Amino acid sequence: MTLKSFGSVLFFLVVLAALAFLPFYAGEYVVTLMIGMTGYVVLATAWALFSGPTRYISLATVAFFGIGAYTVSVLSETLPYVLVLLAAALVGLVVALVVGLATLRLAGVYFVIFSFGLAELVRQLVTWYEVNITGTLGRYIFLPVTSDGIYWQLLALAAATLLFSWAIGRSRLGLALKVIGDDEVVASHCGINIAGVKLALFSVSAVIITLVGAIQAPRWTYIEPSMVFNPTTSFLTLIMALLGGVDRLWGPLLGAIPLFLLFEWLSANFPNHYPIILGLIFIAIVFVLPNGVLAAAERIFSKRRGVTVPAANQGGAL
Amino acid sequence: MLTTTIISGLVLGGTYALIAMGLTLQYGIARIMNLSYGEMIIAAAFLAYVLFGQWGVNPVLGLLVAVPLGFAFGYLVYGLMLRPLVARAASRESLEIDSILVTFGLLFVIQGAMLVAFGSNYTSYNYLNVGIDVFGAVIAANRLVALGLAVVAGGALYLLFTYTLWGTALRAVAVSPRSAPLVGIDVNRAARFAFAIGCGLAAAGGVVISTYQTFTATAGVVFTMKALVVVIMGGVGNILGALSAGLILGLVETFVATYLDPGLTLAATYLIFLAVLLWRPAGLFGRSSR
Numbered sequence: 001m002t003l004k005s006f007g008s009v010l011f012f013l014v015v016l017a018a019l020a021f022l023p024f025y026a027g028e029y030v031v032t033l034m035i036g037m038t039g040y041v042v043l044a045t046a047w048a049l050f051s052g053p054t055r056y057i058s059l060a061t062v063a064f065f066g067i068g069a070y071t072v073s074v075l076s077e078t079l080p081y082v083l084v085l086l087a088a089a090l091v092g093l094v095v096a097l098v099v100g101l102a103t104l105r106l107a108g109v110y111f112v113i114f115s116f117g118l119a120e121l122v123r124q125l126v127t128w129y130e131v132n133i134t135g136t137l138g139r140y141i142f143l144p145v146t147s148d149g150i151y152w153q154l155l156a157l158a159a160a161t162l163l164f165s166w167a168i169g170r171s172r173l174g175l176a177l178k179v180i181g182d183d184e185v186v187a188s189h190c191g192i193n194i195a196g197v198k199l200a201l202f203s204v205s206a207v208i209i210t211l212v213g214a215i216q217a218p219r220w221t222y223i224e225p226s227m228v229f230n231p232t233t234s235f236l237t238l239i240m241a242l243l244g245g246v247d248r249l250w251g252p253l254l255g256a257i258p259l260f261l262l263f264e265w266l267s268a269n270f271p272n273h274y275p276i277i278l279g280l281i282f283i284a285i286v287f288v289l290p291n292g293v294l295a296a297a298e299r300i301f302s303k304r305r306g307v308t309v310p311a312a313n314q315g316g317a318l
Numbered sequence: 319m320l321t322t323t324i325i326s327g328l329v330l331g332g333t334y335a336l337i338a339m340g341l342t343l344q345y346g347i348a349r350i351m352n353l354s355y356g357e358m359i360i361a362a363a364f365l366a367y368v369l370f371g372q373w374g375v376n377p378v379l380g381l382l383v384a385v386p387l388g389f390a391f392g393y394l395v396y397g398l399m400l401r402p403l404v405a406r407a408a409s410r411e412s413l414e415i416d417s418i419l420v421t422f423g424l425l426f427v428i429q430g431a432m433l434v435a436f437g438s439n440y441t442s443y444n445y446l447n448v449g450i451d452v453f454g455a456v457i458a459a460n461r462l463v464a465l466g467l468a469v470v471a472g473g474a475l476y477l478l479f480t481y482t483l484w485g486t487a488l489r490a491v492a493v494s495p496r497s498a499p500l501v502g503i504d505v506n507r508a509a510r511f512a513f514a515i516g517c518g519l520a521a522a523g524g525v526v527i528s529t530y531q532t533f534t535a536t537a538g539v540v541f542t543m544k545a546l547v548v549v550i551m552g553g554v555g556n557i558l559g560a561l562s563a564g565l566i567l568g569l570v571e572t573f574v575a576t577y578l579d580p581g582l583t584l585a586a587t588y589l590i591f592l593a594v595l596l597w598r599p600a601g602l603f604g605r606s607s608r
Contacts, residue, residue: 055411055415057415057418057419059422102592102595102596103595106595108411108414108415109351109414109418110550110595112351112418113351113543113546113550114591114595116353116539116542116543116546117540117543117546117584117588120539120540120543120584121584121585121588124581124584124585125585127581128579128581128582128585132579231539235422235426238419238422242419272433272434273430273434274430275426275427275429275430275433276426276427276430276431276434277430278426278430279423279426279427279428280423280427282419282422282423282426283399283420283423283424283427286416286419286420287402287403287420290416
């Protein structure tokens with residue numbers, strides 16, 4: 001391990017520790033804010049984990065997020081908490097495998113379309129089941145989990161996701177993914193099992209997203225399908241990851257933090273015009289920063305140093 | 319019971335065919351995957367609602383306002399937002415990704431504007447809500463008008479595309495965007511027109527839907543989804559395919575809603591979608607290119 005990489009590992013650990021001790025010296029409001037922010041950091045990073053290298057745009061984030069939250073609400077009184085989380089992850093995995101097997105072998109646009117409607121489908125199925133079989137629409141969650149506990153769990157999940165993302169980038173799987181993203185024909189000639197690799201990564205990403213929903217569920221105490229399957233969640237995750245840049249480890253994180261704060265402020269000050277502003281910001285990002293902030297910053301810095309680097313992936317949004 | 323189901327299925331299917339034709343033009347000719355399509359439909363539905371409620375304008379006449387407005391809106395959106403993306407796109411895939419992202423943003427802008435203007439309540443109005451006896455089944459007159467409008471608009475479009483030089487040029491762009499310029503077709507102009515006509519059809523679909531269904535500002539996603547399913551079933555860019563696939567989907571949904579449960583219609587749509595994706599990815603009537 002070189003000195004530089006040792007330094008960055010140390011820095012990562014110090015920041016993580018500082019964040020972990022946050023509830024002891026910050027107020028309730030800060031913890032609540034941090035829960036939301038950490039949640040979106042995980043969502044954006046997990047989203048980019050699959051969509052960055054493969055360039056498949058998943059609009060199904062909230063489908064998995066909602067599945068996680070709903071599983072917790074159904075099982076919270078019958079199983080111990082750890083098993084509930086495991087069950088949620090398992091349900092997310094099964095749905096991801098079914099969706100992935102059906103759509104990932106086809107052209108990317110079919111996947112986008114299917115994921116676009118998946119949240120709506122799951123929401124309607126859950127609503128139908130609740131109304132016809134159980135006879136109620138909402139559910140209560142009474143779990144002895146404090147907001148500090150939720151924050152710590154999310155922080156651990158964030159650290160694990162970042163570590164995993166970093167490890168994938170250095171593994172054979174990561175290399176295979178990069179080849180697939182650049183040219184599928186070349187990838188298949190190299191003997192890469194394209195469908196298998198995509199499916200594996202999509203499942204991992206979906207399980208992480210499901211866990212975010214599951215961990216955050218006790219915050220609400222009362223949940224309804226229309227609350228946990230809100231399409232804005234998918235939209236925010238997508239914007240954050242794109243702003244930061246999906247093909248870099250820290251990209252989604254750097255996109256998630258400023259945008260989360262901005263959206264908090266916007267939703268507090270302009271609750272009615274919030275979706276319009278959101279849409280306009282999103283269109284602006286696609287136009288101005290097609291490869292994300294980090295890529296743009298790197299280009300500017302390298303220009304200043306007098307080095308010309310070829311701008312990679314001109315024109316593509318991801 | 320059966321006759322009623324079949325006729326309401328045809329009405330619904332006619333509407334789906336109408337809106338899917340617009341989307342198939344946008345995706346097949348202009349190469350734009352428009353995720354805000356459903357929002358455009360709902361916007362037109364609100365327009366018809368305002369015209370009818372405030373000024374008492376009959377929805378059939380309302381079409382004369384909504385369709386040109388939709389066309390103009392599409393023309394503007396293509397020129398301002400999508401043309402720059404087409405110009406910078408390196409390949410078809412990158413244009414597809416960019417257009418999906420930008421129209422996803424547009425979805426929230428239009429939806430947000432409608433929420434501000436009309437709120438999130440269910441909206442509907444009473445137009446020709448009288449029963450008419452058709453082959454022993456009683457059907458609301460507004461549904462028959464809707465079916466008639468869908469048939470007229472769809473038929474006119476089909477004839478236009480099949481028998482005029484202009485329509486042939488547009489189809490040529492759909493088949494081979496690279497060779498079309500060789501025979502003197504302005505591909506950019508064709509794409510812009512196709513996108514604008516698609517928006518005009520979305521507006522027509524919205525007005526038709528508003529005559530017999532309740533709608534909300536956030537219902538657009540479902541319409542986009544159904545239109546997309548019909549487009550893929552019929553084969554991208556295939557107008558006749560969209561027409562027949564729309565009718566099939568309408569019939570299936572109505573049968574599911576009548577004999578199973580109204581809450582399961584979207585699930586049925588998805589099941590059909592999955593089946594088509596797995597067995598006939600090029601569409602029910604397309605030759606497999608894979």
